[in-house]
Amino acid sequence: MKLSTLRVVAVSAMLSATAISGAAFAENPMVGGAPMLETKDIIDNAVNSADHTTLVAAVKAAGLVETLKGAGPFTVFAPTNAAFEKLPAGTVDNLLKPENKEQLAKILTCHVVAANALSTAISKMVADDGGAHPVKTVGGCVWTAKYEGDKITLTDENGGVANVTIADVVQSNGVIHVIDAVLLPKM
Structure with missing residues (x-):
């Protein structure tokens, strides 16, 4: 040749x-206009999403960055900026204050499960449990996962419902499911 x-x-x-x-x-999938690379951890991907700037600021304020950069595996139900905007006026600003760090950490860790739960696994658990599966979070909250059509929904301890809008965003240390509401624990 x-x-x-x-x-x-x-x-x-x-x-x-x-x-x-x-x-x-x-x-x-792309999230917040940014590619989500499987080789990056949850934090390294989240900081690139224009739709998750409030979540990233909250994770930093709560001191959870190193935890979510850890080995995991973690499943994070990640509220968008629009989800945080649905909270009553002033709530986010109040939660970001240093004196509310513990409350903020509780809310955020209630969006994390210590497992790698893709939507197929969640679907199977929901089906195996007759249509509703309890989801135990790192923060000690228990949400109820259901399927409505082909969408996963999560109901918090107060009856609030979040829909998974983007599922199965694979990370090096787990998976992210983007949600359209902030899930709140009973306080």
């Missing part, structure tokens, strides 16, 4: 390898 032919073959092979490796990451 001529040198120029070898170069074409080598470049073609590199492009094919890039397309194949890129396809592995294409399975994860």
Whole structure:
């Protein structure tokens, strides 16, 4: 083979390898206008989502960054900025104050499960439990997972309901499910 032919073959092979490796990451949906890479942890992906700036600020204020960068596995039900905006006026600002760090940490850890629960696993648990599955969180809350059509819903201890709007965002240390409401524990 001529040198120029070898170069074409080598470049073609590199492009094919890039397309194949890129396809592995294409399975994860975009969140907040950013790619969510399976090779990054929950925090490293979340900071890139324009839809999760409030959540990221809250995680930092609660001192949970290192925890969520840990090995996991974690399943995080991640409220969007719009979800936080549904809370009564002033709630987020109040929770972000240093004197409310413990309450904020409780709320946030009630959005985390110490497992890697993809939607298929949640679906099976809901079906096995007759249509409603109790979800025990790291923060000690128990939510109720159900399916409405093809969407997962979570009901908190106060009767509030969050819908999973983007499921199965795989991370290096778990999975994120984007939700449209903040789940609140009984206080």
